[in-house]
Amino acid sequence: MAYSRTQRLVRRVVMPLFAVAVVALAAGLGGPALLRASGLAVDGGEPTLDPLRYATPAPTPVPVEAPPAAPAASLGGALPDLAALQTAIGALPGPTGRTAWAVVDPTTGRPLAGAGAEDGLVPASTQKLLTAAAALSVFGPDRRFATTLVAVEGGAVLVGGGDPYLQTAPADGYPAWASLTGLADAAAAALQAAGTTAIRLGWDDSWFAGPAWNENWDDDDSLYVTATSALWSDHGVTDGIRSQTPAADAAARFADLLRERGITVSQTASQPAPAGAAVLAEVSSPPLSVVIQEYLLSSDNDVAEVLFRQIARAKGGDGSLAAAHTALPGILSELGLWADGQTADDGSGLSRANRVSPLVLARAVALGLRDPAYRTLLAGLPTAGGDGTLARRFNDPDEQPGRGYVRAKTGSLTGVNTLAGFVQTRSGAILAFAFMSNDASDDSAAGDWADQACALLAAS
Numbered sequence: 001m002a003y004s005r006t007q008r009l010v011r012r013v014v015m016p017l018f019a020v021a022v023v024a025l026a027a028g029l030g031g032p033a034l035l036r037a038s039g040l041a042v043d044g045g046e047p048t049l050d051p052l053r054y055a056t057p058a059p060t061p062v063p064v065e066a067p068p069a070a071p072a073a074s075l076g077g078a079l080p081d082l083a084a085l086q087t088a089i090g091a092l093p094g095p096t097g098r099t100a101w102a103v104v105d106p107t108t109g110r111p112l113a114g115a116g117a118e119d120g121l122v123p124a125s126t127q128k129l130l131t132a133a134a135a136l137s138v139f140g141p142d143r144r145f146a147t148t149l150v151a152v153e154g155g156a157v158l159v160g161g162g163d164p165y166l167q168t169a170p171a172d173g174y175p176a177w178a179s180l181t182g183l184a185d186a187a188a189a190a191l192q193a194a195g196t197t198a199i200r201l202g203w204d205d206s207w208f209a210g211p212a213w214n215e216n217w218d219d220d221d222s223l224y225v226t227a228t229s230a231l232w233s234d235h236g237v238t239d240g241i242r243s244q245t246p247a248a249d250a251a252a253r254f255a256d257l258l259r260e261r262g263i264t265v266s267q268t269a270s271q272p273a274p275a276g277a278a279v280l281a282e283v284s285s286p287p288l289s290v291v292i293q294e295y296l297l298s299s300d301n302d303v304a305e306v307l308f309r310q311i312a313r314a315k316g317g318d319g320s321l322a323a324a325h326t327a328l329p330g331i332l333s334e335l336g337l338w339a340d341g342q343t344a345d346d347g348s349g350l351s352r353a354n355r356v357s358p359l360v361l362a363r364a365v366a367l368g369l370r371d372p373a374y375r376t377l378l379a380g381l382p383t384a385g386g387d388g389t390l391a392r393r394f395n396d397p398d399e400q401p402g403r404g405y406v407r408a409k410t411g412s413l414t415g416v417n418t419l420a421g422f423v424q425t426r427s428g429a430i431l432a433f434a435f436m437s438n439d440a441s442d443d444s445a446a447g448d449w450a451d452q453a454c455a456l457l458a459a460s
Helices: 007-031 030-040 082-092 122-139 180-193 219-223 246-259 288-298 301-314 320-334 358-370 443-459
Strands: 099-107 110-115 146-152 155-161 200-202 263-272 279-282 407-412 416-426 430-440
Touching: 007 082, 007 155, 007 430, 030 407, 082 443, 099 358, 099 443, 110 358, 122 288, 122 301, 122 320, 122 358, 122 416, 146 180, 155 246, 180 279, 180 301, 200 246, 246 263, 301 320, 358 430, 407 443, 416 443, 430 443
Parallel strands: 155 200, 200 263
Antiparallel strands: 099 110, 099 430, 146 155, 146 279, 407 416, 416 430
């Protein structure tokens, strides 16, 4: 999901000012009743506006009783009563199947509360947090991925460098994704300047070795992920259909764009680009930090799988699944985000062969809170009741204390529901958490369990 500059202005400036105006008008004309009717106040709940994003509450005009002594201090303030928190979450009516959870202190990664915190469960899309952390570790937040056109005898070769967000047409607004159109503009100009008006076009997607499809994905997963390629445009999707030949399709689109610019393209075919070939034109993705922020917000499986292969290349592998299976655990081990018995079968979490513990997921979030190099892990987390995959959650009365205070990555497969992120508690502390449910017979109840647990954290 990408927002234009105008949309971001509305979200960050216009909407907060509008909300303030509504609150003032409601307070003057109808008081609490009108505020409740407007949706800005809820009986027994917390404000739906994110207090960290929009405003700092004014100091209370009267003295208040000092809070009881907390067992320790954490990022942002005193820790809540951990024993009471453990009891309250443990008393929630959990879903059927297996559940496990962990709450950690982000300043140290120290476990504060939990049950089955080191159990390996299917993470679903919370696996994307680990993929993102590993990518940031090996590339850094400023890395960009290039798509190039190189010269060969009698023509040129379109070379995919694993840009997961490469578009056919230029992006409208922010982020400014690279496009085949932009590459065609530069390529046609370079060819015409050299006196070339006709070429044979090859394409090279060898940056990632095969297979392109994970054998542990279900057949129905073809609705949610494209066969992974180092060269594609628009995620390999045309008219809503995910292609089985995304590189060939991208090359065909690029050939059409060159023809529109006066270059005759006689044919397209798979062709390896020679080492050291002269670059005729190049376009690059935005920085990795932007890629990760956008893909976490929308839970983009395609981007996760491309990053999974890019990690393998960064560690000296051939970009295959097998190389990624080895590379990801090694990187995560160096970050303290791996444990015996865990399995990384893919980058997106679509595979049910993945096994991750809630403690590791919570520590991945804590890394983003603690280390500025990983801060983009937090920037992409949806806000409870606000945006991304949490926009329509935290609606029940016992979940509403989490609205605006919880930011988390969701994970869902049939029978699998997970949630990992951070929360500001009523005591002022910032806590990282992960809640995981496997083998649930009621997915809705499993999601409610995680949301209710997060609301208890926010209210603690």
